[in-house]
Amino acid sequence: MLTVTHFIFLSAILFCLGAVGVLIRRNPLIMFMSIELMLNAVNLAFVAFGRFLQDLNGQVFVFLILTVAAAEVAVGLAIIVAIFRARESVDVDQVNSLKG
């Protein structure tokens, strides 16, 4: 019998993998992909709860998160491209101009 717990636990696993990806990698592009993975895990939780509580609001939330994720990726990748242009490298450790 497929229960909501199955989906929520899968969502938790994917979220943790995304969090580990952000912590473990130094490549900003892959850190960014990991953030997308975390957003997807949250989406899965929303849809699963919506399905098992028989409420469509969860799907509307996913729709809105999808839009925010698209905007976020566009702006984030533009920032990465701008940093690359300025420094000829995208190592996260070299972006420290604001450091006191």
Place this chain on the structure above:
Amino acid sequence: MELYVFYLFAFIAVLAALGMIALRNPVHSAMSLALVFFALAALYVLLSAPFIAVAQVMVYAGAILILFVFVIMLLNPDLDQGAGALPGQRILAVGFGFALIVELALVVFTAVLPTARGIATPEWLAQQGDVQALGALLFSDFLLPFEITSLLLLVAIIGVIVLTKKHKAGN
């Protein structure tokens, strides 16, 4: 039967997510992420949310991932070259990840979940139509958030143009 389908796609999703954070080549990571997106789309179909499944494939696998691949090709960052991890970074990251999954597992398996009480029963959805019901909700209860999303997209477009514009010399 449903259970087998769930385990198949859950396995694919977890394996591909692991591949995404473990593979060294950014292009391979992006392809693994595509696999995660497709597996999740299949799970959305299993959760009787076909519209979200299609939107997932179109927006995530179609638009967002293509953007990633474009930027990878543009910058060609063969990064993570040796100089990579800080001392202790890997161990700490895995440790924190493990702590997080233990916490989440405790919450997930001890939580008392509410029972179904909404109106969107499978019969109601079959009669109403999934996309129609979603659209009606989006343009009634969620009208303001929906309009704000359009503003957000406009801001994102303008922001991207400003960020990637080449500055003139002396500016």
